[in-house]
Amino acid sequence: MRIAQNKGAAGQSAALVWTGFLVFALLSGTGPVMAAPALPRAVPNFSVIHLNKAQIKSLNIQTVRLKSGYVRSTLRLYGEIKSNPDGIFTLSSPLAGVVLAMPGKRWPQTGDRVIQGTSVAGIRPVVSTTLQITLALELTKVKADLAAARVAELTAAAAYRRVKSLYAQNEAVSLRRVQTAHAAFATAQGRVRADVRTISAISRQLKSKTGGFLPLPLYQTGTITEVLAHPGQAVAADQPLLRVEDFHRLLAAVALPASESGAIDRTAAIQVRPLGRKHWIQAAPLTIGPRADRQTRGLSLLYRVADSTALRPGMALTALVPQKVARRKAAQWAIIPRRAVVWWRGERWVYTARGGGVYALHELIHPMIVPDGYAVPKGSIVSRRVVSDGAQLLMTIHLSSTLKKAG
Secondary structure (H helix, E strand, O other): EEEEOOHHHHHHHHHHHHHHHHHHHHHOOOOOOOOOOOOOOOOOOOEEEOOOHHHHHOOOOEEEOEEEEOOEEEOOOOOOOOOOHHHHEEEEEOOOOEEOOOOOOOOOOOEEEEEEOOOOEEOOOOOOOHHHHHHHHHHHHHHHEEEEEEHHHHHHHHHHHHHHHHHHOOOOOOHHHHHHHHHHHHHHHHHHHHHHHHHHHHHHHHHOOOOOOEEOOOOOOOEEEOOOOOOOEHHHHHHEEEEEEOHHHOEEEEEOOOHHOOOOOOOOOOOEEEEEOOOOOHHHHEEOOOOOOOOOEEEEEEEEOOOOOOOOOOEEEEEEEEEOHHHHHOOOOEEEEEEOOOOEEEEOOOOOEEOEEEEEEEOOOOOOOOOOOOEOOOOOOOOOOOOOOHHHHHHHHHHHHHHHOOO
16 A cells, blocks of 8 residues: 655646636626635645555445536525425314214324324214204205315316416416416315215214214324324314324425525425435425515425425425526536545545546535535546545545654
8 A cells, every 4th residue: 555645736736726616606607706816725735545456355445437417506595394284184073072982992192193084083972862963954064065165176177277278388377376276176176075075974874873973084194293182072063183194295495585586496396405314305396485484584485395204394404496597507517426525624525546546635626515415517526436435444544644654
């Protein structure tokens, strides 16, 4: 194993830093460079490590070929995971009575996973005759609600088809308007289904000779997040009993400062990473939040998270939001995997593979954070391969040799 210093690399590295600085300024859309900018600090002479085949195998040094692609400038914003209103269902008692658990089953607990259509509780009216009268009145009321819900469903369906057709024909209809119409249509459909199932349940109870117990089915699959009543408790009509939330349909609320409201592309998908998580998750644009963010006084943008299985409402997140950049200003960048990057002297570095067991330490100039790692201007790294596994070991070897020479 041999470590050498490249004495003639300082001038070339300084020129490379200045070139990368100019390219980054043009690509990020910041306009011309200032008249007399301060030069970035010169890249120090990078350390070169020589390993033989046995050492490479022993240290399990792995390399990867750099990928290249078009990268748009992004803003690093912050927000949190929020509940999706469409994914919350509250089970309520349709009439006054006593809450009972289903025969042979325990009372649901917070955190239980429940399936749509399952009866998790029941209600027993205080007086049987009162039950019959209340059920008959409730049936009449629900039938009237069903008639109104069907009219609303037809209206929402027609409105959704119209805006969808106009959007497909590139008419003056925004994607947000199409999404709003679709949400209204889905809500109307849900009301119709709920009324139909309620009428069926009440009708069966009216025809039943036993009476005295009305099962309460769930109309949504999800996780129980709140238990509001317990067996044996007397409840009034329309009193909430359980709250169920579908964590597969969570939203990402991103706070956009007022000063940046015109700098981002609101129609583009973003990448979010919840606090404590290693991987980025894609999120699709949904709508603008109903209220301005309290801290930034700017907009609160809502995105639909693609995979929210392991997420929960209230989790803080970091978001990478694409900026508005013309295609002609975009250029190909080299994408460096995150696991290939090591920290040294407060900067990010990579080990490039030069063949024959030679590995050189190279600083990343103005790296841009992307979901797969970091992006640097293509050409700022002369080698096409970087060390993906074992970069930290090479840094340890380099530092150990430096300490021995100093001591």
